[in-house]
Amino acid sequence: LAALPDLRGIIMQGQGVDHMMADASVPRDIPLVRLVDPDMSAALSHWAILAALAFLRDGPYYRAQQAQKIWAPKPQRPAQGGVVGVMGVGAIGSVIAARFAALGFRVKGWARTPRQLDSVAVYPGMGELDNFLQDVQILVSVLPLTPDTRGIMNADLFAKLAPGACVINGGRGPQIVDQDLLAALESGQVGAAVLDVFETEPLPEAHAFWSHDKITVWPHVAAQTNPETAARQVAAAITAIMAGATPANQGDWQRGY
Helix, strand or coil: CCCCCCCCCEECCCCCCHHHHCCCCCCCCCCEECCCCHHHHHHHHHHHHHHHHHHHCCHHHHHHHHHCCCCCCCCCCCCCCCEEEEECCCCCHHHHHHHHHHCCCEEEEEECCCCCECCEEEEECHHHHHHHHCCCCEEEECCCCCCCCCCCECHHHHHCCCCCEEEEECCCHHHECHHHHHHHHHHCCEEEEEECCCCCCCCCCCCHHHHCCCEEECCCCCCCCCHHHHHHHHHHHHHHHHCCCCCCCECCCCCCC
């Protein structure tokens, strides 16, 4: 990109811009635009709810029973009162949080800065992270990757969740310390993990996540770009840039996303 003298802007096909910001050759004096598409937000909310409900209703257990032709019911978890924590309640996370609240869950949100969301208790900043994690039974992360969020899901964080919690990561792979997650699953502190993103993608064949009976692996498909809805945003960004205006959803180099 640095070799393109007439480059006027960079428009991404998704919300993530971390790989662009990590590349020192990318020009910083032109707009770097994120795609903030309601269709992607809806899709990711569907995926997060699917993952959470499969955990709560023991979907993996019953699929394994079916494969072995075993009829062995388990006691059902309470249908009311579950606590969901959403890390990153921005354009996508706020939709996820609202939809969990509509299903009757008690929902907590964690954000970089204070914000108001209906039916969601928001805990802003690193100083509120411990309070946010308390009692969380289902942790959903859709955080952007920044220096502050790299490795944030580690042994210390897992220890502060409710025992046997489910960890759902639709943000960025480097936010999870893989060995810490495996240790938390082994101890039972984390009961299950549903992962759509990984430190290395595609996930290497030899990685322990593939064969772990408490981990569900998705190949970075939780929210794929919808060409029809995305095209309108891309066109609007191009129009704004060519007119010398500030496009919507421009990445912030200081903030990291």
